[in-house]
Amino acid sequence: MFTVGSQLTEAAGDGDHRQRWQHAVRLLDRVGIPDPQLCMRQLPGELSGGMLQRVMIAMALAGGPSLLIADEPTTALDTTIQAQVLQLLHSLQTELGMAILLITHDMGIAAQFADRVAVMYAGRVVEQSDTGRLFRAPQHPYTAALLRSVTSLDSDRGTPLPVIDGAPPSPFAPPSGCRFHPRCPLATDRCRTAVPRCATSTADPLPAGTPSRSSPCRRSGRSPRAGRRGRRRRSSRCGRSRGPTPGPGSPCTPSTVSASSSAAGRRSAW
Secondary structure (H helix, E strand, O other), X not given: OOOHHHHHHHHOOOOOHHHHHHHHHHHHHHOOOOOHHHHHOOOHHHOOHXXXXXXXXXXXXXXXXXXXXXXXXXXXXOHHHHHHHHHHHHHHHHHHOOEEEEEEEEHHHHHHHOOEEEEEEOOEEEEEEEHHHHHHOOOOHHHHHHHHOOOOOOOXXXXXXXXXXXXXXXXXXXOOOOOOHHHOOOOOHHHHHOXXXXXXXXXXXXXXXXXXXXXXXXXXXXXXXXXXXXXXXXXXXXXXXXXXXXXXXXXXXXXXXXXXXXXXXXXXXX
């Protein structure tokens, strides 16, 4: 078993042991570890989940990256610690001017944290957009279905929670055509045979200079019912069809991947 210090100094770059140790201590202090010198001598099992996440963030920052890839950084953390980790990532991104690529299953975190979101299904991006438009009017049936399958504490207990029928396909034997077609209520024969190309939507006009939104779905931009249904259900289930997007740990948290990429100084979620 290796101590935090032995692992962090290994990632701390060039220089002798003393220089790398001091650099590692500064990194731990930057990510909010209360006593960095003590932490350096501790074993990982002596730290809480939130402190372990902070140590991992410090390790990721050791090389001075321009892009930080955060893969499920809030998994298995309680709501309070989730918020602290996200706030730390936000402050570090602002301070260091780096881009962040956030990989998460929590749509509430994606809504709160990312500038742009890409939604993946079975290894393919099915929709990407700026965060606000994606949550207001999803273009792909899978995105719309994700946003319909959310609930809140004031939901009617007698109303079944909407679910996506079927099961995800095997990555070793994906279906032909659109990989979502076996579970999609809007699928056509063409969806079952031809791989859809990514197309920019014209159903949601964008201001000049705004990054485009796109989806490979053949019905993208021609299926307003899916978007309206997503907004209506989200309003009744989450209590927010307009206004703030759901935060981390909120009831508005479907259990499937949401995604995106980022340029310097931006935050995105996969």
